[in-house]
Amino acid sequence: MLNIQDLHAGVDNKEILKGLNLEIKPGEMHAVMGRNGSGKSTLSNVITGREGFHISKGNIEYKGQSIIEWSPEKRALAGLFMSFQYPVVMPGVNNTYFLKAALNAKLKHHGKQELDAAGFLKLIKEKLTEVDMDTSYLQRAVNEGFSGGEKKRNEILQMLTLEPELAILDETDSGLDIDALKIIADGVNRYRNKERSFLVITHYQRLLKYIEPDIVHVLIDGKFVKSGGKELAIELEEKGYSWLES
């Protein structure tokens, strides 16, 4: 599904990712852990095509094709999704309008019939219950005045609506209360299947109790220094990161 080889990337003259390798197969759940500033969000941004990040070496393949020259929307339409660590507030942009435009762009891309207002409302109401949000969020501007946790739920709502094949969840658990964490984890687990893959970035083993990863990677200074099973997350929680530093 996703294959990253010897990726070197950064901003301006600063290299942030320094030779990163990652292979995610269909249906796999990968977790990435690492200190603040180690490059986790940079990795998500580079995969999803944010401007300003420069790839100096290496490649990113998605379903066998190199995507590093692709626009962000092309990547999204091909099935990539990122739940933002810091979802963007968009004053005046109606949440329903935004989500409907995104979904219809996707349907159109796949040659499917676009949804009208009624069809979309029916669909979105089902998705809302999955993340335990009420319909009042639909009338609001995207993320405007949303609490930290509400923003994260809104990200997952978007994921469930757009149905990506590879979802990157960048600290989706940060700022969530325990109930919300459980709701979101349940949503993600229901969404999991043999075809869909995940890259979950987190600081806490707590999330990984609910969403069981197949593989845990430790990112230090722009590289994965260790990868292992879910027990690695427990070990990290106990010991921190310094024992892994060279």
Added chain:
Amino acid sequence: MNISSFQTEFNKIMGRDYFTNHVKPIRAQAFNNFLEEGLPNKNWEDWRHTDLKPIKEIDFRLSEISDAPAHELDITEFGLDDIHTIVIYNGHYQESMSSIPNGVRLISLSEYGEQKGWRFNEQKDSPFDLLNTAFMDSGFCLSVDKGVQIESPIRILFISSSENKIMVSPRVYIELEESSSVTFVEQHEGNSKEYLLNSSLIMGIKRNSRMCHIRIQNNSGNTFNIGNIHVHQDKESHYSFYQFAYGSKIGRLNLFTNLNGKGAECFLNGLALTCDHQHLDNHIITNHNAPNCTSSQNFKSLLNDSSSGVFNGRTVVSKGAEKTDSNQSNKNILLSKGSLMNSNPQLEIYADDVKCSHGSTTGALDRDAIFYIQSRGIDMTSAKALLVRGFVSEMIESISNKYIKQYVISKFDSWLNENTI
């Protein structure tokens, strides 16, 4: 238009005999006052960012009877054709095409002058008001009687269409007697060559009355549109103003609102859309002259290509205007590298117990937001359009008349379609 060309045209208007002689000394006084200072230049504090050189370089002449339409016009091309309209074509009132709703009274400027004893005591403020008084042509007064609520909106449609370089100076009075209400649309259209439109609108809003004023400025790209608006509000009156300006080469709005009675409120909103080399200047003065009044100035611009804009907002809270609540906001998005905005919100406070705030932001579209939208599968152009729509939506949505709101939305959409953002 240099001073001697103004003088030539002035002599012409003084020679016209279809105005009563009462108007002549008023014109002469105003013209003399105008001559003392001349047209503003960039050394004038209030005109620092608006260069009138293009106006000075063109010799305009007065609109003549021959500039009136030769035959019946089709005004449906300007939209909003479901509402009562007073048509002014190159300064000439088109009676056959005009209608007013029941309950509104329309009288000529001469009749109005007669009633008021020929006192046109407005023009302390701008040189363009003086010019308007000196040259005023299509003048009339609309009034609504005490207690009368006019449900259907009324529009004044100014059509500026000429092959010739002409100048037009409409003068309009609107008077709302106690506890009355009206929605009034001021619309500027036409496909003129070089053209100078200098209008003065004077509104009297009596106690407990409400006026909603929607100004649509869609003049041709060669027109200079100077709009002078003076609003006088009594106790507990309400005035809301919405400007949608996307036309003209240079547009300047001088909007003076005077809150003269306790508890009066005015909400002033404007959206300017500029492209090419357009320049739109909003000069907005709110005077709090009485206690417990509320005001807001909420102006936004979207600037493309090499266009430019000015927001000069001033809220003056006089001594004794306690419990004033006022807010000024100016937000601008620069859609191109070549566009330029000058924003200057100012507060002058001479009272003690007031709540006043102001703020201004100018910048490009938010890159993070563009990426956020793109990352959901929406292309860059649509992402920008989505943000731009979000930027203007609050203002457009606040127009309560659905028909007019729909019209403004359609105009905004066409602007967005015609512009590469």
